[in-house]
Amino acid sequence: MKIHEYQAKMIFKDFGIPVPEGEVASTPNEAYNIAKRLSKPVVVKAQVLVGGRGKAGGIKFANTPNEAKKVASEVLRMKIKGIKVNKVLVAESIDIENEAYMGIIIDRSKKSPVVMVSSEGGVDIEEVSKKSPEKIIKFYVDPMIGILSHRARELCFKIYDDPKIAIKAGVVLSKLYRCFIESDASLAEINPFVVTKEKDIWALDAKMNIDDNGLYRRPTTAQMRDLSYEIPGEIEARNKGLSYIKLDGNIGCIVNGAGLAMATMDLIKLYGGEPANFLDIGGSSSPTKVTNAMSILLSDKNVKAVFFNIFGGITRCDDVANGIVTSLNKMKVNLPIVIRLTGTNEDKAMEILKKTKLITAFSMAEGAKRAIELAGR
Secondary structure, eight states, X not given: OBOOHHHHHHHHHHTTOOOOOEEEESSHHHHHHHHHHHTSOEEEEEOOSSSOXXXXXXXXXXXXXXXXXXXXXXXXXXXXTTEEXXXXXXXXXXXXXXXXXXXEEEETTTTEEEXXXXXOOSSOHHHHHHHOGGGEEEEEOOTTTOOOHHHHHHHHHTTOSSHHHHHHHHHHHHHHHHHHHHTTEEEXXXXXXXXXXXXXXXXXXXXXEEOGGXXXXXXXXXXXXXXXXXXXXXXXXHHTTOEEEEOSSSEEEEESSHHHHHHHHHHHHHTTOOBOEEEEOTTOOOHHHHHHHHHHHHTOTTOOEEEEEEEESSSOHHHHHHHHHHHHHTSOOOSOEEEEEEETTHHHHHHHHHTSSOEEESSHHHHHHHHHHHHTO
């Protein structure tokens, strides 16, 4: 789950990370009132879940409340990468002497968090990685130990010449790691992390992605989800206990098990097709789940054929077949449907499916090829 900058700063503040004072506004008048309360020059920043706000003109400065109202009106009329700006963050403006970067992500190949710092702050870290990879310093954290304070200081001494600043930054980096772990984040980033002429330090920007799997124990964070940025089918699937991600292809996939779902999409790609989605219905043969899955697929106008790929272990194939037949009898489906069922009671399942107009396949490869063929008609 992605959250907005102002929301990430709220979380940062809870962990003692210094962030400039500010509030979010939805109208120019609200921006005016916030700027008036702050009683100092402010920056008005578009709150959208995409990058490139500055280049698009979505970050503007104002010296007075009236200026804040004017620029907020301009930003709230903008679209950035096709996304309408509905909110702006009005925050105190900070005089910057130095910009750096610090961030934490999960490195799946190392199975650990990786802390990254760089003296090249204020720009896209991906660009720095491409052009000057040596300027990004990484430290792989043992998740059982965390990042010890001396390690955080060592990293910051590599990007700051001033020892006092390096020590201050090391404290913030330790807090950022704690924030990352205790928020169930998959990304926590400060870019830029700035030093002022008075040698104060600030997290001028904040970015966080939260692992959906941890939201059940973080109800307050879960409420930060901005549904206006999500695909309706993905929202519906989440509410109905399905794992669904929309893709750009034309072959709808309904599979039980995430690994099998990934293998199914890979096979479709291998034979020249394009999967329309990842959709894992889990280990259930419930007709309701199948009906919900089909409803989500049918809402995608790009889908031209459906491929059911079911492996029956504890779940019996005949139960799944009955579930599919029952659900499809309740719906009007005009798309060709290919079904491959293998595992427990697959013979009984095939007998059930023979009584229908559904197309059966005896292997994943056969099913994938048939679905590709039918989608192309």
